[in-house]
Amino acid sequence: MIFNTALLAIGLAPLLASAQLSGTVGPTTSYATKASNKICNVLDYGGVADKKTDIGPAISSAWSACKSGGVVYIPSGNYALGSWVTLTGGKSTAIRMDGTIYRTGTAGGNMIFIEHTSDFELFSSTSKGAVQGLGYEFHKEGSLSGPRILRLYEVTDFSVHDLALVDSPSFHFSMDTCENGEVYNMAIRGGNSGGLDGIDVWSTNIWVHDVEVTNKDECVTVKSPAKNILVENIYCNWSGGCAMGSLSTDVDISDVLYRNVYTWSSNQMYMIKSNGGSGTVSNLVLENFIGHGNAYSLDIDQQWSSMSTVSGDGVQLNNITIKNWKGTEANGAQRGPIKVNCAADAPCTDVTIEDFAMWTESGSYQKEICNNAYGSGACLKSGSGGSYSTTVTVKTAPTGYSAATMAADLKTAFGTVSSIPIPTIPTSFYPGATPISALAGAQATSS
Numbered sequence: 478m479i480f481n482t483a484l485l486a487i488g489l490a491p492l493l494a495s496a497q498l499s500g501t502v503g504p505t506t507s508y509a510t511k512a513s514n515k516i517c518n519v520l521d522y523g524g525v526a527d528k529k530t531d532i533g534p535a536i537s538s539a540w541s542a543c544k545s546g547g548v549v550y551i552p553s554g555n556y557a558l559g560s561w562v563t564l565t566g567g568k569s570t571a572i573r574m575d576g577t578i579y580r581t582g583t584a585g586g587n588m589i590f591i592e593h594t595s596d597f598e599l600f601s602s603t604s605k606g607a608v609q610g611l612g613y614e615f616h617k618e619g620s621l622s623g624p625r626i627l628r629l630y631e632v633t634d635f636s637v638h639d640l641a642l643v644d645s646p647s648f649h650f651s652m653d654t655c656e657n658g659e660v661y662n663m664a665i666r667g668g669n670s671g672g673l674d675g676i677d678v679w680s681t682n683i684w685v686h687d688v689e690v691t692n693k694d695e696c697v698t699v700k701s702p703a704k705n706i707l708v709e710n711i712y713c714n715w716s717g718g719c720a721m722g723s724l725s726t727d728v729d730i731s732d733v734l735y736r737n738v739y740t741w742s743s744n745q746m747y748m749i750k751s752n753g754g755s756g757t758v759s760n761l762v763l764e765n766f767i768g769h770g771n772a773y774s775l776d777i778d779q780q781w782s783s784m785s786t787v788s789g790d791g792v793q794l795n796n797i798t799i800k801n802w803k804g805t806e807a808n809g810a811q812r813g814p815i816k817v818n819c820a821a822d823a824p825c826t827d828v829t830i831e832d833f834a835m836w837t838e839s840g841s842y843q844k845e846i847c848n849n850a851y852g853s854g855a856c857l858k859s860g861s862g863g864s865y866s867t868t869v870t871v872k873t874a875p876t877g878y879s880a881a882t883m884a885a886d887l888k889t890a891f892g893t894v895s896s897i898p899i900p901t902i903p904t905s906f907y908p909g910a911t912p913i914s915a916l917a918g919a920q921a922t923s924s
């Protein structure tokens with residue numbers, strides 16, 4: 478196959494996306510350089526593209542042979558993954574995954590677990606590589622105890638891009654204690670159930686952009702500890718919605734920016750969730766959000782009843798800006814577009830809500846709730862001390878609430894009992910926006 482490495486290399490130059498990040502993200506060596514060192518094709522290590530032979534041992538052998546500098550190559554074709562792979566200790570490596578991997582094994586854990594690796598890239602050069610988790614086989618039996626698809630642990634200077642992760646038996650993609658990463662041009666499509674998180678990140682200096690998530694749990698969610706996280710151009714296309722949490726004790730999250738987040742038919746547009754606990758969340762910006770058909774919109778809930786109370790006065794939220802939110806919520810009388818329910822013993826401080834215009838899709842009024850939250854905008858109180866509780870009823874639609882929809886909004890859920898089709902990676906993740914980096918497949922075909 479002809480593969481234009483020169484063109485691909487352009488997209489791989491480390492980028493400093495914004496002051497939000499603390500430094501460059503992504504691999505430090507280009508794909509072309511890695512490929513010129515060594516290519517370990519799984520077909521040469523016992524792999525067979527017959528959707529039957531377990532590809533696990535072949536991936537592990539290819540990794541061992543190429544992990545000190547080179548490319549593990551999974552050519553296009555259909556593969557079976559019967560045993561999970563733990564890929565550890567790589568340096569200057571890439572995994573070019575152009576094939577489709579179907580889960581056949583049934584163990585718990587992580588189907589693909591990458592740890593202690595630096596200068597790393599996991600991607601599909603055609604934007605067609607996919608992992609099909611066939612999670613419905615578990616979900617139709619009422620079980621969420623199957624494996625996660627992908628987990629990165631202590632990986633630094635890395636990117637993951639142009640892949641579809643489909644119907645995970647459990648979470649789709651977690652980044653745990655990683656650094657300097659970029660995740661982009663991804664489609665994640667799971668079952669219509671809780672427990673099937675899209676992307677969860679607790680790490681430092683990570684840029685997640687141009688990602689679509691369908692499921693009924695986390696879209697792109699930050700957990701603790703985390704610092705310098707930039708999340709943008711996100712399409713929660715029938716999901717739980719983006720969030721922070723659940724937060725518990727000794728929370729340490731700062732400098733997080735979400736912008737250009739489109740949320741359709743989800744539980745919320747953004748939620749910060751905790752119940753008791755300790756530690757801090759500071760310097761959070763949620764900017765340019767569009768929502769339609771969601772239950773909650775802005776939902777800061779520090780007395781979240783779905784979580785059992787943990788000891789402590791509450792997580793301290795400080796310096797939180799919510800800016801330029803537009804669109805409509807499902808039922809504003811039942812669940813209004815603004816709910817800022819902070820802990821009575823740890824009131825939120827320096828909260829700003831501005832340029833916020835949302836209206837209800839049913840009924841003629843909507844509620845705004847502010848409890849123990851200080852700052853400016855909506856029902857927030859100025860100042861900083863003491864507990865209070867306010868509910869405001871809004872009877873007139875705010876001007877300028879109407880907002881674009883995405884033409885391809887999912888009209889019905891995929892459910893949990895039958896196979897979910899592998900999607901193509903979309904070419905827009907937010908109304909009017911194109912991906913920050915062109916899809917790898919588009920670059921390859923235009924060359």
Ligand SMILES: *[C@@H]1O[C@H](CO)[C@@H](O)[C@H](O)[C@H]1NC(C)=O
Pocket residue numbers: 732733760761762796
């Ligand atoms: C508040 O957060 C914003 C955005 O992250 C940041 O630019 C600003 O410096 C923070 N303010 C303080 C007082 O830390």
Ligand SMILES: *[C@@H]1O[C@H](CO)[C@@H](O)[C@H](O)[C@H]1NC(C)=O
Pocket residue numbers: 666689691714883885886887888900903905
């Ligand atoms: C939203 O989800 C539906 C169902 O997966 C899909 O048909 C549609 O293409 C998705 N939208 C985009 C932009 O990918």
